[in-house]
Amino acid sequence: MPQKLAVYQVDAFADRPFAGNPAAVVPLQEWLPDALMQAMAAEHNLSETAFFVPDGPGRWHLRWFTPRLEVPLCGHATLATAAVLAGELGHAGDMQFRTASGLLGVSREGERFVLDFPANPPQRAPRVPPGLAVALGAVPREVWKARDWICLFDKAETVRALQPDHARIASLPDEATGGSAARVIATAPGDDGLHDVVSRYFAARVGIDEDPVTGAAHVQLVPFWADRLGRDTLVCRQASARGGTLWCERRESRIRMGGTAVLYARGEVFLPDTI
Numbered sequence: 001m002p003q004k005l006a007v008y009q010v011d012a013f014a015d016r017p018f019a020g021n022p023a024a025v026v027p028l029q030e031w032l033p034d035a036l037m038q039a040m041a042a043e044h045n046l047s048e049t050a051f052f053v054p055d056g057p058g059r060w061h062l063r064w065f066t067p068r069l070e071v072p073l074c075g076h077a078t079l080a081t082a083a084v085l086a087g088e089l090g091h092a093g094d095m096q097f098r099t100a101s102g103l104l105g106v107s108r109e110g111e112r113f114v115l116d117f118p119a120n121p122p123q124r125a126p127r128v129p130p131g132l133a134v135a136l137g138a139v140p141r142e143v144w145k146a147r148d149w150i151c152l153f154d155k156a157e158t159v160r161a162l163q164p165d166h167a168r169i170a171s172l173p174d175e176a177t178g179g180s181a182a183r184v185i186a187t188a189p190g191d192d193g194l195h196d197v198v199s200r201y202f203a204a205r206v207g208i209d210e211d212p213v214t215g216a217a218h219v220q221l222v223p224f225w226a227d228r229l230g231r232d233t234l235v236c237r238q239a240s241a242r243g244g245t246l247w248c249e250r251r252e253s254r255i256r257m258g259g260t261a262v263l264y265a266r267g268e269v270f271l272p273d274t275i
Contacts, residue, residue: 007269121224135184156191222236
């Protein structure tokens with residue numbers, strides 16, 4: 001008989017369906033084979049599918065898979081997991097997740113879930129990857145590097161208007177420690193009086209041409225903009241087609257990111273014994 005598991009789909013960093021970043025969330029009692037979890041993530045075909053198993057009171061071991069590979073950090077799928085635990089599985093109180101990026105916390109502040117992630121401050125890139133401006137379709141004023149390439153533009157409208165060549169972005173060289181695939185963040189100051197920062201995120205090589213809302217990008221962007229703007233509290237807007245808002249704060253070596261989430265679907269999946 002096929003194995004039957006619950007699955008939830010949540011729009012994270014969203015206050016309504018069809019906004020923010022959708023993630024699939026699969027609660028487990030024990031780990032499935034990695035190949036099976038990767039196949040499920042490919043089947044779901046969302047930016048990330050999160051899998052978690054119990055790891056003690058108020059604590060879980062959490063992993064994230066894109067349609068192509070497992071990733072070491074994912075903000076929106078962590079938010080989605082917390083929303084499932086709180087809204088669907090009856091957990092009250094703070095949460096901790098043991099992950100490949102260390103212990104991550106999630107607390108509740110009103111309607112928002114607040115993620116506590118390690119900061120990853122960027123440095124000015126000594127070399128710009130050949131073809132970066134051509135891939136983006138615009139020339140950035142500055143290029144910085146943390147895990148990802150960070151391209152600074154003067155105007156938010158330039159970031160919103162980008163029509164990148166995703167195949168070219170996927171072919172860009174990468175210099176990140178650990179050899180992660182090249183990913184590009186385009187960012188500019190906010191221009192609407194509501195948001196301090198605007199960004200977009202491109203990651204074709206890991207199976208995501210444009211990620212709608214990206215927590216892992218903001219552990220890099222918040223230190224960058226906090227230093228540049230001279231304050232530690234920022235409202236950030238990711239200007240994808242779906243769009244999402246993150247209420248962020250730098251606290252020493254940690255980044256707090258707040259957002260809301262909306263349950264879109266709950267259901268069951270039926271798994272074969274082997275793949």
